[in-house]
Amino acid sequence: MLEKVELAWLISFRQVFEVKSFKQAASILNLPSSNVSRHVAQLEDAVGLRLLERTTRRMAATEAGETLYQQVVPLLESMDSALLEMSTAGRTVAGHLKVLMPDLPLLGKWLAEFCCQYPLLSLSCDTNLAPAQGLEDGVDLLLQYGRGPLQSSGWVAKEIARWPSIVVGAPQLCQRYSAQLSLNQLKFLPCITSLSALNGTPWVFKQNDSQAVTVPVYSTYRINSAHLAKETALAGLGFAILPELSCQTELQQGLLQRVVLEKVPEDLVLYAIFNGRDKTPRKVTALLDFLMQKSTGSNQSDWVAWSKGQHQSGAD
Numbered sequence: 143m144l145e146k147v148e149l150a151w152l153i154s155f156r157q158v159f160e161v162k163s164f165k166q167a168a169s170i171l172n173l174p175s176s177n178v179s180r181h182v183a184q185l186e187d188a189v190g191l192r193l194l195e196r197t198t199r200r201m202a203a204t205e206a207g208e209t210l211y212q213q214v215v216p217l218l219e220s221m222d223s224a225l226l227e228m229s230t231a232g233r234t235v236a237g238h239l240k241v242l243m244p245d246l247p248l249l250g251k252w253l254a255e256f257c258c259q260y261p262l263l264s265l266s267c268d269t270n271l272a273p274a275q276g277l278e279d280g281v282d283l284l285l286q287y288g289r290g291p292l293q294s295s296g297w298v299a300k301e302i303a304r305w306p307s308i309v310v311g312a313p314q315l316c317q318r319y320s321a322q323l324s325l326n327q328l329k330f331l332p333c334i335t336s337l338s339a340l341n342g343t344p345w346v347f348k349q350n351d352s353q354a355v356t357v358p359v360y361s362t363y364r365i366n367s368a369h370l371a372k373e374t375a376l377a378g379l380g381f382a383i384l385p386e387l388s389c390q391t392e393l394q395q396g397l398l399q400r401v402v403l404e405k406v407p408e409d410l411v412l413y414a415i416f417n418g419r420d421k422t423p424r425k426v427t428a429l430l431d432f433l434m435q436k437s438t439g440s441n442q443s444d445w446v447a448w449s450k451g452q453h454q455s456g457a458d
Contacts, residue, residue, distance in 0.1 A: 146188050152214055154181035155193060159211050162201045235428045236262035243285035244412075245269040256432045263425060282426050284415040289408040290346040290354030298418030300430060303437045305385035305410045309401040310392075312378035316399045325357055325404050332380040333359040337366045345383060347405035354408055372398075383407045 157167035158178060168175040186193050193207035203211065243249055257265055268281075285302065292299050316323070319331055328345065335345070344356040363380055365371050368388050375382040376397055392398040414433060416426055 147185065148181075151181040151185040151188070152218060154178045155185050155207075156211065156215060156218060158182055158194065158201070159203055159207065164201075234262070235260040235425050237423070237425055238264045238266065239425045239429065240280060240282045241265065241267045241285070241429075242270055242281045242283075243267065244287065246412075249285065252433060252436050256429055259432075260425075260428070282416065282423070283429060286413050286415055288411050288413055290356075292413065297415045299413045299415045300434070301411055302414050302433050303412040305387055307383050307407040307410050308386050308389075309381055309383055309403060309407060310375055310389055310398040311381040311401055312376060313396065313399055315378045315381065316401060323401055323403065325355075328357050328359050328381075328403075330360065332363075333361050334363045334365060334371050334374050334380040334382040335359060335361040337364040346408040347403075348408055349405070355405060385410050 154167065154171065154173070154177070157171055158164055161167050161170065164175050164179050164182075168178045171178065182194060189206070189210070191206040192204050193210060195202045195204055241253070243253075253265070253267065257263055284297075288299075289307075311319075315332075319327075322331060325347070333345070345359050347355045347357065349355050361380070363371075363374050365374065368384060371382045372384055372389055372392070374380060375384070376392065381401060389398055393400060414430055416422060416430070
């Protein structure tokens with residue numbers, strides 16, 4: 143029976159019942175009087191009973207109309223309350239937030255601070271450098287590293303932080319391959335690349351027209367940790383692309399050397415990726431705003447934990 147009745151019919155019937163006038167009901171509902179009259183007639187046809195007695199002087203509900211009103215109004219009010227509650231929740235930072243992100247100490251600190259600000263929020267946070275599904279598995283927000291243009295996925299990507307990067311190598315390695323340090327020769331040199339993050343082995347360099355240049359490299363050492371990549375580079379096992387911030391001390395001490403090539407590596411970028419095709423929940427936009435504010439207000443000393451590297455990717 144319910145599938146034969148439209149909600150608009152019930153709303154029009156309720157309003158006419160309460161004000162005892164099609165004209166006044168139409169004004170309240172901001173509808174033409176003919177629409178309201180038709181809604182009530184269609185509802186009467188659906189239930190097979192006359193619900194309102196209409197005369198030129200007055201209008202009154204029939205016994206069936208009285209009964210229907212008493213039974214339907216609580217349902218309409220309950221529906222309205224539920225929709226209002228959902229609408230309010232959409233504007234409130236509350237509910238269950240699912241986040242997938244790298245195990246980055248500073249991010250963990252910020253996320254804890256965010257949750258302290260919003261006690262109505264519950265959190266599920268998983269750490270993964272190279273998620274295969276992420277948002278398709280119901281995650282609200284995905285924090286992910288990237289170099290160069292992101293592959294089109296239908297998701298919205300917002301930049302959270304950016305680190306200029308350089309190619310480095312141990313002094314003995316740079317000396318051994320000094321005659322081969324060029325982009326064309328990289329594929330013949332020992333390099334350290336990511337295992338699964340940042341699309342694996344290709345190295346990505348900046349182009350003058352803002353287009354990225356990818357260079358396939360040979361890699362015996364594939365690692366999903368900037369810390370491990372730096373240690374491997376310090377041991378002279380290969381060249382690595384690292385955020386300059388993460389190896390400043392080693393450069394100053396002469397333990398690593400900057401390798402100058404025809405092009406510079408693309409910056410390492412931390413992106414926040416989310417589903418922006420529909421209305422984004424307030425809990426997600428609030429976290430995005432919070433991370434952007436924190437990142438904008440941070441300085442190099444804030445990223446000391448990052449440069450020490452604890453299970454995060456930064457090598458390429």
